[in-house]
Amino acid sequence: MRRAVALPSAARVSPLKAHSRAEPLWLKWSLIGLALFFVVLLLVLPLVTVFYEALRAGISRYGASITDPDALKAIGLTLGVIAIAVPLNTLFGVAAAWLIAKFRFPGRSLLISLIDLPLAVSPVIAGLIYVLLFGRQGVLGLWLEAQNIKIIFATPGIALATTFVTFSFVARELIPVMQSQGREEEEAAVTLGARGWQVFRFVTLPNVKWGLLYGIIMCNARAMGEFGAVSVVSGKIRGLTATVPLQIEMLYNEYNTVSAFAIASLLAALALVTLVVKALLEWRGKLEAKSQS
């Protein structure tokens, strides 16, 4: 009987009451205010600054800056580098994620660490390693020169350095997504007679397509803006080996800030597009997860 008496007193603290004892309202709004302060200071103000500085000297000056022949060449080079690095890393990301998510084998955890390794390497070092390998004084330098192949201070070197820096992006996004899918659907497909490519194409890919797209978007964002690694291998020859970020640096260092920010605003706009696509993908992913649970 004693327990029966004790029960109502324990039930006295209803969930509703507990809620009212959560943090006071003033604290809630101070926290929101403080968070907004940091967001504005660190994210909103810089973003506004880019566009403000770019348009400060008027729209015609802005137009001239972004249609300057060197700027256009830089844009072309950056697009070319993206067209190499992103597909390469996407292919790798898909292979690595399939391997790590669907199979158990010795050395698997070592492989996971190695895939993350480039993230812990300074971009400058990423550039340096290719200079040491392919540069004139590098391991393969003399041989490459004899074959008349130019990697360092040329597009291949820039593409390689960019590939290194964005190496892990697709794999890292895709591995957890594929892992959370488990193996059951693939096993079902296999028992139904699906062969190699069919299993991936019809069962796995539709399940991970948003994660894959997400990884590609992030890989692309980093590839178009890579600076440190590229600046080491490019030689910064204007109109030839200067990517968009390098072009910005050169203009900025020449105190041509309006042109620098004009071109920077293009990259900032692409960054915003990236954020919008990313938000849409996340929203879509959440929606699907909700409907399928």
Added chain:
Amino acid sequence: MVTRALPLPHVRSRARQILPGFGLSLGYTVFYLSFIVLIPLAALVVKASGLAPLEFWTLATSPRVLSGLRVSFSSALVASMLNIPIGLLIAWVLVRYEFPGKRLIDALIDLPFALPTAVAGITLTTLFAKTGWVGNLLEPLGIRVAYTQLGIVLALVFIGLPFAVRSVQPVLEGLGTEVEEAALSLGASWGQTFSRVILPQLLPAILAGFTLAFARTVGEYGSVIFISGNLPFKTEIAPLLIVAQLESYNYAGAAAIAVLMLGLSLILLVLANLAQARASKVVGE
């Protein structure tokens, strides 16, 4: 084909993989990893080992190199630590509260991730220079950000912010309010509930965010070199020293500093991962 000749027990040496593509994906992954990452990194170590030990030591302990390493590591450490409370605060506000513009802010958190570092660099410099919108507010207070180590820390806080927020946010979302309500119903104050119930559960995620932010910021170059001013012994970061060695064609010197930097950051990352594993064990993850 019928193979009945084999006597029992019929022992197979290799485990057959049921799902397709094991050999292909393993082969390609290892090949690509070796070609892009492992072999070039090995070339770095080979080059650095071309230096005699004494040479290496003299270079590594030269005041300028030591100063560069100190600036890089201390700035990354301070910035990543500052990002812990800032990241936790923003994640908390985004998960727990409703307010206008919340989704916009949520999307904006990844800006440092998507914005090219050079753009971030020139923008933060302009904003925090003496004449900039924020810089001219700080100037009367005697606070200088641009061209000081404070500027470097600021740039790294910017770069590390998404890591700090995004590591904590999903864990906080998954936490729910039940445990918290249980603690409150047992008579704990809100402060006690936060520090004794919520914080311990977030600790592994906080450490993970710290580790990621540190790994990313310690070698950061593009966003830093504009705002740092690159004064030797004051605001010169280690990656810049590597570039300087390269520009004077001292490849072995550049490799030596790079190996030193990589070694130091890998040691710190291993330590951070160990701490994180311990914290995860405590919350039973």
Added chain:
Amino acid sequence: MNITVENVSKHFGTSKTAALEHVNLNVESGELVALLGPSGSGKTTLLRAIAGLEAPDSGRILFDGIDATERAPGERGVGFVFQHYALFKHMTVFENVAFGLRVRPRETRPSNVEIEKRVRELLKLVQLDFAERRHPWQLSGGQRQRIALARALAVEPNVLLLDEPFGALDAKVREELRDWLRRLHDEIHLTSVFVTHDQDEALEIADRVAVFNAGKIEQLGTPEAVYDHPASGFVYHFLGRSNALPDGLVRPHEFHVSSTPRPGYRQGTLKFIRLVGANARLEVEGEGVSAPIEIEIGKGQLEGELTPGAAVYYQPHTIRTFPTTN
């Protein structure tokens, strides 16, 4: 099709105990066999080995006497139904069922018209023809499992393998689906093996039951045989609740009970009595018996007034002993 499992063993990774240890089993053509056992006893591993989803370390698996051990899952002619359905989330119910036909090489792939016809037939068979255009998430658990079954049957398998097919469903749906599966089996007579940890399920619908324990088949026989003549203490325990008396094992319903002393009855103290439907459930502290004795008898068979705390007299009418009771 007849399935023969010959001396199959399987270890997982670094685990010391074997998932399967020299298992032999023969499933006759058209038979419905249940693999029954607690979790981790190896029953699912064996089912997956038959399907080719797990490669045994040693031993062979034969279909109609032909070694299929090295055959890929898709070439074995098996239909596999997963515990959590494993439906393709992004496909409609129709596309799920059609999948096995669509992925066939062009030479053997049926035409679209034939595929449509076949899928519609199967959906009718599982009584879900109305759900053709829906996605799996729009269906209930029982419906999903029926789609999984239709999908497995679409490839016209020689063998149907079901891994805890009703495990994720609630009790009522479970029972319905269980009866339905038995009727379906009686209709199409497809050699079937299903895994379950629910003894009622196994005893009710299987032609024969294989009871698993720690990677081995402890007993194989008809439901009556394993229930009435359990081969070991483990099987006896596993197939129902039991009491360990000093002289052997007794099921709760295998007692006479009286409130007054009677010849041949043993004395105990009634701890409590509860009426559950038409039965009375008693817990008795017996002399010389360590654990409380559970007794279940029909209300009508209660002799005299039983009050908790008072003495009670009981007599087991069936006692079983096993060489090693565990």
